[in-house]
Amino acid sequence: MKGLENITEFVVVSNLENRVLNAAISKGQDWWKHRQDHNQPNQANQGNVSQSIPLASAPTPTVGIPGYLTITILRAQDLHEPPLSMIKASISSSDRPYVIVECNQQRFQTLQADSNSSNRHPQWTSDNGPFGFKIFNPHTDHLTVWVQGQDPLHIIKNSKVKILGMCEINVSRLIDEKQMWLPLRYGNQPAGQLLLQCCFTPSERPPPPYNNN
The missing domain is CATH 1.20.5 (Single alpha-helices involved in coiled-coils or other helix-helix interfaces)
Structure with a gap:
């Protein structure tokens, strides 16, 4: 048990x-x-x-929009005055400034500034544009501007032209502007400024290339 x-x-x-x-x-x-x-x-x-969660995609590269740029020269102020330019008695009216604009193998030139404006503060009211340029890529194309004048005194040796100032600017900076003051330089020094009127017209197709022949 x-x-x-x-x-x-x-x-x-x-x-x-x-x-x-x-x-x-x-x-x-x-x-x-x-x-x-x-x-x-x-x-x-x-x-x-x-x-x-969205999938990460590769960044889209910035592509310039082709089109056409038109430029009109309006006026300048505080232009550079070369030595001896104050000798008015020896200088005729032919020394009035004019402007040259260049972009993508196209170059245009205004007539001389109005006779009723000074050489230091010239203005242009006729034959000053609009000048048209083909633009292939605003991010890489540049507009170059020279302000020049005749040199009857031959201040520059063996030259009848005196450069009063110049500027080079990327076209992309002009696209959204109606008017823009460009700072001019003479050598390494400021040489006044130039007022432009701008108009950029985009195009669905790039302009035809230039014929170098």
Whole structure:
């Protein structure tokens, strides 16, 4: 009888231990499953996440818009005066300034400034444009401007032309401007400024190339 009691007690204790162990294992499995569900979204959520994140694309390079640029010369102020230019008695009216504009193998020249304006502050009201230029790429094309005058005194040796100032500017800076003052330089020094009237007309097709023949 004593042996039977011991066997019965062992079976009861073993069953109790097994239930406790199974309950612990079940809780552990539930915890692990809940952890995986929390850290790994289901396929539907993954699809939503992938759709909400835009794919990175390569940056689009800046492409210049071709077209046509027209320039009209209006007036200048504070132009450079070469030495001896104050000797008015020896200088005729032929020394009045004129302007040369150049871009993409095209060059235009105004007539001399109005006779009722001074050489230091000249203005142009006729034969001053508009001058038209083909523009292939505003980001690389440049407009070059020279303000010049006749030199009856031959201040510059073996030359009848004196440069009063010049400027080179990227065409892209003129696209959105109706009028613009260009700073002029004579050598390494400021030499006044020139007022331009600008108009850029974009084109769907690039202008035809120049024929170098």
